[in-house]
Amino acid sequence: xxxxEIGWQVLADPHNVLMVAVGLLLxxxxxxxxxxxxxxxxxxxxxxxxxxxxxxxxxxxxxLYKGGVYAGSLPAILLNIPGAPEAxxxxxxxxxxxxRGLGAKAIGASLFASVSGCLVGDLFLIAVAAPLASVALxxxxxxxxxxxxxxxxxxxxxxxRSLTKGIAAALLGLIVATIGMDQITGTARFTFGVFDLSxxxxxxxxxxxxxxxxxxxxxxxxSRKTPAAETASPAAAGASPTAPGPGKHxxxxxxxxxxxxxxRSSALGAFIGAIPGPGATTSAFASYALExxxxxxxxxxxxxxxxxxxxxxxxxxxxxxxxLIPLFTLGIPGAxxxxxxxxxxxxxxxxxxxxxFNSDPTLVTALMIMFVVASLFLLPVGLxxxxxSLKLLALPRSILYxxxxxxxxxxxxxxxxxxxxxxxxxxxxLLGYAMRKVGxxxxxFVVAFVLxxxxxSAFKRAMLISQGDPAVFVASPISVLxxxxxxxxCAAVVWQRRRSxxxxxxxxxxxxxxxxx
Amino acid sequence: xDKIVDRCLAGFLLLFALGNLIGLxxxxxxxxxxxxxxxxEFFPELLLSALAVAALILCVLTFALxxxxxxxxxxxxxxxxxxxxxxLFALAVPTFGFVPSAIVLCLAVxxxxxxxxxxxxxxxxxxxxxxxxxxAGRVLHVVFP
Numbered sequence: 001x002x003x004x005e006i007g008w009q010v011l012a013d014p015h016n017v018l019m020v021a022v023g024l025l026l027x028x029x030x031x032x033x034x035x036x037x038x039x040x041x042x043x044x045x046x047x048x049x050x051x052x053x054x055x056x057x058x059x060x061x062x063x064l065y066k067g068g069v070y071a072g073s074l075p076a077i078l079l080n081i082p083g084a085p086e087a088x089x090x091x092x093x094x095x096x097x098x099x100r101g102l103g104a105k106a107i108g109a110s111l112f113a114s115v116s117g118c119l120v121g122d123l124f125l126i127a128v129a130a131p132l133a134s135v136a137l138x139x140x141x142x143x144x145x146x147x148x149x150x151x152x153x154x155x156x157x158x159x160x161r162s163l164t165k166g167i168a169a170a171l172l173g174l175i176v177a178t179i180g181m182d183q184i185t186g187t188a189r190f191t192f193g194v195f196d197l198s199x200x201x202x203x204x205x206x207x208x209x210x211x212x213x214x215x216x217x218x219x220x221x222x223s224r225k226t227p228a229a230e231t232a233s234p235a236a237a238g239a240s241p242t243a244p245g246p247g248k249h250x251x252x253x254x255x256x257x258x259x260x261x262x263x264r265s266s267a268l269g270a271f272i273g274a275i276p277g278p279g280a281t282t283s284a285f286a287s288y289a290l291e292x293x294x295x296x297x298x299x300x301x302x303x304x305x306x307x308x309x310x311x312x313x314x315x316x317x318x319x320x321x322x323x324l325i326p327l328f329t330l331g332i333p334g335a336x337x338x339x340x341x342x343x344x345x346x347x348x349x350x351x352x353x354x355x356x357f358n359s360d361p362t363l364v365t366a367l368m369i370m371f372v373v374a375s376l377f378l379l380p381v382g383l384x385x386x387x388x389s390l391k392l393l394a395l396p397r398s399i400l401y402x403x404x405x406x407x408x409x410x411x412x413x414x415x416x417x418x419x420x421x422x423x424x425x426x427x428x429x430l431l432g433y434a435m436r437k438v439g440x441x442x443x444x445f446v447v448a449f450v451l452x453x454x455x456x457s458a459f460k461r462a463m464l465i466s467q468g469d470p471a472v473f474v475a476s477p478i479s480v481l482x483x484x485x486x487x488x489x490c491a492a493v494v495w496q497r498r499r500s501x502x503x504x505x506x507x508x509x510x511x512x513x514x515x516x517x
Numbered sequence: 518x519d520k521i522v523d524r525c526l527a528g529f530l531l532l533f534a535l536g537n538l539i540g541l542x543x544x545x546x547x548x549x550x551x552x553x554x555x556x557x558e559f560f561p562e563l564l565l566s567a568l569a570v571a572a573l574i575l576c577v578l579t580f581a582l583x584x585x586x587x588x589x590x591x592x593x594x595x596x597x598x599x600x601x602x603x604x605l606f607a608l609a610v611p612t613f614g615f616v617p618s619a620i621v622l623c624l625a626v627x628x629x630x631x632x633x634x635x636x637x638x639x640x641x642x643x644x645x646x647x648x649x650x651x652x653a654g655r656v657l658h659v660v661f662p
Contacts, residue, residue, distance in 0.1 A: 048656075051656070162575075164575045168530060168571040168572065168575065171564055171568040171571060172568065175561060175564050175568065178560060178561045178564070185556075187557035189561055190561070213603065217596045217599055217600055220626065220629065220630055221592075223631075398627050398630040398631060398632035399627075399632075399637065399641050401630065402622070402627055402641060402645055403641070403645040405603075405622065405626060406619050406623060406645045406646050406649050407649055409606075409615075409619065410615075410649045410650055413615065413659065413661065414653050417660070419610050419662060422606075422610055423604065423608060426600075426606065427604060429603055430600040430601075430603070430604065433596060433600055436590075437590050437591070437592050438522060438523075438526050440526075456560045459560060460555055463554040468555070
């Protein structure tokens with residue numbers, strides 16, 4: 001009853017609804033541009049939300065996130081250039097449909113699957129978040145510390161090709177989080193006499209540097225490698241994949257036949273999203289693989305099967321909401337986008353985690369409602385904006401990227417009015433670029449940075465309670481469970497990677513490849 | 518080449534960890550009666566030790582595993598130079614101001630990306646910083662240096 005009441009209050013404010021629509025539009029723009037994605041979009045817009053109320057600001061970011069994830073499939077389908085890694089699975093059949101002149105059908109299936117996936121993910125979030133948060137409230141500091149160790153190991157293990165490098169990146173993120181004053185003694189750590197470092201590293205400059213700036217640097221390199229790609233629009237290619245014509249659009253009959261695929265993939269995507277670590281790319285490929293396995297005509301996948309578009313898009317979009325479940329219920333960002341959202345909540349004075357449900361139940365309910373509203377709005381906004389966004393694909397990158405750079409720096413300066421944050425952002429941009437080049441997963445680094453302060457706090461509180469006895473971390477069955485799960489999960493990742501590497505190697509030469517360690 | 522890059526990475530991480538472990542200049546809060554684990558340096562020391570171990574494992578793996586495959590991708594001069602240009606831009610802002618520095622940055626990025634049309638160079642390099650800072654100034658009341 002309270003849910004409905006708060007829902008009416010939130011929806012009665014046209015400002016919130018308008019923010020969702022604006023967010024969706026911006027998200028579609030960011031998602032449709034190859035190289036930019038939902039994470040970069042949310043990070044870029046975040047500093048401009050300070051003057052908004054928390055509900056309006058988060059509505060804008062939710063819309064942007066959902067629009068960005070959906071629109072990542074547009075360049076994947078039309079140009080065979082995935083706007084984001086999670087859209088790569090969609091390009092397999094989506095672009096094959098475009099080449100057969102069925103682009104409008106592919107885009108229709110993508111939109112239908114995205115909206116359905118989003119809604120299933122939202123319902124999963126609403127159903128699971130509150131009960132899980134009430135369980136998490138019973139955790140003590142030792143249990144939380146063990147949970148943080150577990151989450152970081154998982155994120156580190158699955159976010160790159162090497163487990164060791166993933167864990168090293170996570171440790172670097174935790175070390176960077178300790179820069180500044182110690183929480184208990186006020187002693188400066190890693191400041192090297194620089195006064196600006198005594199307050200620690202600004203979350204926004206780190207996120208913008210590691211995600212946005214490094215991405216732009218990589219894209220600038222890529223554009224120099226393949227200059228022809230910058231104007232490779234469908235129109236330029238001489239094709240008109242979305243032009244209306246008989247039999248080109250998705251029919252109601254086809255929607256009906258896609259429904260089981262979409263529901264299956266959405267359920268799988270929502271479940272995978274709730275686990276810290278795997279993320280949207282895993283959801284998309286797992287949904288695609290499941291649908292291909294269940295199909296009577298598995299050979300048609302990759303050659304323009306409409307289910308090959310719907311399955312990954314439904315799975316990918318269902319992950320949108322459920323990937324925030326660990327953040328909302330445990331305070332743990334299980335994916336890079338959750339780390340950015342966690343930052344957004346903190347910037348607006350809300351501490352993500354189970355206490356949020358007690359301290360600010362109205363805001364939590366409003367957030368859940370705005371997730372559903374954004375999913376529902378995605379259908380009309382997506383229908384309208386898809387055509388417009390196609391024109392963006394023709395925008396030269398030599399004009400786009402300088403403008404995005406200026407916007408990034410303006411946003412960070414607007415947040416703190418500190419020129420030091422501009423330097424920090426540039427340095428973290430270079431660091432993110434270097435990490436990508438040597439294969440250190442930047443997502444593990446950022447997630448660890450966000451978790452750093454609460455992890456140290458949990459560690460110190462546990463130690464205070466136990467008067468310095470480290471046995472406190474194995475005293476409770478819950479913390480033992482998480483520590484055992486950490487070891488098992490790392491072992492499973494290593495075993496699974498060695499097995500898949502060995503099978504690939506076996507097909508080629510019969511020798512095993514151990515690089516997955 | 519992949520092995521050498523990962524050995525260099527492991528060496529860098531090890532040096533970083535050991536250098537900080539040896540040279541941590543924090544005051545010993547623990548000596549004033551509190552347990553060592555609550556000292557300001559304890560948690561960073563724990564992390565640096567774990568990082569040193571991870572670096573050692575990474576180094577050992579480059580010798581132990583055959584064949585060795587990694588994610589390494591050679592950086593290009595354009596990316597490195599633009600990264601350094603971004604640091605220079607951030608350092609130049611307090612002295613030269615945000616808009617003039619941003620105009621130079623835009624020009625540098627566009628030239629690096631192969632844009633050679635004078636009218637496009639001039640219009641984008643001037644319009645992008647001026648319009649974005651004007652909007653931020655009007656909407657968010659930000660005063661730029």
